[in-house]
Amino acid sequence: MSELNPIKALLADVPFMVIDGAMATELETLGCDLNDALWSARLLAQAPEKIRQVHQAYFEAGADCAITASYQATVPGFMQAGLTAQEARELIQLSVTLAQQARDAVWQPGQTDRPKPLVAGAG
Template sequence: LHQRPAAIRAAHERYLEAGAELLITASYQASRAGFAALGLGAEEADALLQRSVQLAREASRAAHVPDALVAASVGPWGAVQHDGSEYTGRYAIASDELAAFHAQRLTVLAAARPDLLACETIPNRQEAQVLAELLHDHELPAFVSFCCRDSAHLSDGTPLAEVVLLFQGHARVRALGINCTAPQHVAALLHIMRDTVPDMPLLVYPNSGERYDAAANRWCGTATAAEVAAAAKGWQQAGARAIGGCCRVGPEHISALKRALRET
């Protein structure tokens, strides 16, 4: 956002050209604290957060997809800690401090007028509860998407069925979903959400299916475009209304996914 905004815009364009209809901004790990470490002040940091929305808008115009939706990414607190806690859900922060962190980013991003707010990769009940309360203060629609460790639980072990009830009947939350999760868990997680909050639209954008080997510092396994597309058909049948990809899912996967879903 600070040094290479054109690279972000170009990445958005590649996904749009592959058939994407919704862009998520490059604000997932962005924060005042993170930019402060680069010597930037609060005003500069806020301007860069808002630039993430502008870049997505510019990409949609450049790719001639003016109807593409832009969702402002509101990543979890753990993502800005750079300690992997967004994947474990183990937070060492009081709820009032967590609320202050999210409130500031939500206000800044909402002022850039995205189409919706994307509260994503939420790994624990504490953060879900905080966001459920804060989103009442914003006029923009939002979706909330969870990071899960298996076929039934968030990263911290909280049952998914328990957490989704926090958003039942929520005036601002228009969809719930799963992201940054191994694809083999998605169908079961969709069934849980569909059974627990049957009136809530559902979305999924899991990881590619490759596994990261931290010791070897590399990704292992396969995740071809055909494999992702085949899995997406099952997610659609399980109730997903919007389907995409998270880590290691590239434009080629999105292109194959869109073709496959058009056939069903």
């Protein structure tokens, strides 16, 4: 039995994959202050709609994959900022949910010949 590889499956349908661009740069363009140890991950709690907005703009521009706004999102990092471990886990999950919501707002089956875009966690 072979494992499901979403990137391999996408590339079986199209010759290349377009990845989204810089999250932090776009958030700063929207007026967000990222001068914080958590960088853009801080906005998961303070301005999640801005993160979703950036994801959506990349999908509208044709991205086949969005990378979540979880680069600096760790349980210890959020706890150091005063959140509980549970709140931290919920924000990390929110980083995925926001990207999925943005993708689903843009991608409609049958309206494009490209496969459904992917969401990848930042590492």
